[in-house]
Amino acid sequence: MTKIFNKFKNNLFFIIVILGYIAMFIIKPQMGFDAVKNSGYYIKEMFLIMPVIFVLTALLDTWVPKQTIIKYLGRESKVKGTILSFVLGGISAGPIYAAFPFCVMLHKKGASIKNIVIILSSWAVIKAPMLLNEVKFLGVKFMAVRWVLTVIAILVFSWITSKIVKDEDLPQETEEQPKGISVNHDACMGCSLCVKNYPELFEMKNKKAFVKEYDFEIDGDKLKKVIDSCPVKAITDL
Numbered sequence: 001m002t003k004i005f006n007k008f009k010n011n012l013f014f015i016i017v018i019l020g021y022i023a024m025f026i027i028k029p030q031m032g033f034d035a036v037k038n039s040g041y042y043i044k045e046m047f048l049i050m051p052v053i054f055v056l057t058a059l060l061d062t063w064v065p066k067q068t069i070i071k072y073l074g075r076e077s078k079v080k081g082t083i084l085s086f087v088l089g090g091i092s093a094g095p096i097y098a099a100f101p102f103c104v105m106l107h108k109k110g111a112s113i114k115n116i117v118i119i120l121s122s123w124a125v126i127k128a129p130m131l132l133n134e135v136k137f138l139g140v141k142f143m144a145v146r147w148v149l150t151v152i153a154i155l156v157f158s159w160i161t162s163k164i165v166k167d168e169d170l171p172q173e174t175e176e177q178p179k180g181i182s183v184n185h186d187a188c189m190g191c192s193l194c195v196k197n198y199p200e201l202f203e204m205k206n207k208k209a210f211v212k213e214y215d216f217e218i219d220g221d222k223l224k225k226v227i228d229s230c231p232v233k234a235i236t237d238l
């Protein structure tokens with residue numbers, strides 16, 4: 001029973017959509033046919049675009065180190081992060097739904113909620129190719145005023161969102177963590193602080209920290225100090 005309830009809960013949105021289609025077919029069949037036709041068009045478009053987006057996102061995930069994302073788009077990136085987020089969203093191509101897997105990857109690697117909102121919003125409403133079209137149809141003055149006001153609105157909304165939505169509110173990866181003391185090598189930036197603070201336990205190899213083989217009793221306070229002082233929180237003790 002619990003299994004059925006969980007399945008229902010996990011697919012609630014899908015079920016609501018299906019019920020919506022059924023209701024349309026019953027109330028106004030033509031509307032139902034149009035809805036299915038339009039949905040088919042978008043699903044076909046998604047099948048063409050999404051594989052490319054997933055490949056590009058996976059490549060960026062592999063090539064761009066976590067510490068780079070933290071530095072340029074993380075919580076401490078300040079004005080630099082804000083400008084970069086506007087640029088990333090503004091020069092992007094493709095529909096807005098293509099931005100979601102890209103933003104999930106950025107968030108997973110340390111981008112802040114505020115910068116994610118800026119990227120998504122500028123991707124949706126101030127993309128460079130769209131601005132050129134806007135000038136063509138509505139004139140420079142219209143585009144410039146709308147652009148400035150939109151940027152201000154994005155700044156305000158991204159700040160508000162970051163106050164309401166916390167990192168842990170976003171879906172988290174459920175990677176199985178290794179037991180014992182371990183170093184997340186995606187996050188480790190090779191500062192060697194852990195080695196300086198606890199040389200008996202940590203060592204550097206290829207600019208990454210590793211836990212040495214040990215057969216002595218771990219000094220809990222010393223290890224806690226090392227864990228707390230790691231600038232990217234790459235060390236865990238489970």
Ligand code: SF4
Nearest residue numbers: 188189191192194230
């Ligand atoms: S303190 Fe953290 S970031 Fe620095 S080397 Fe050790 S694990 Fe890596």
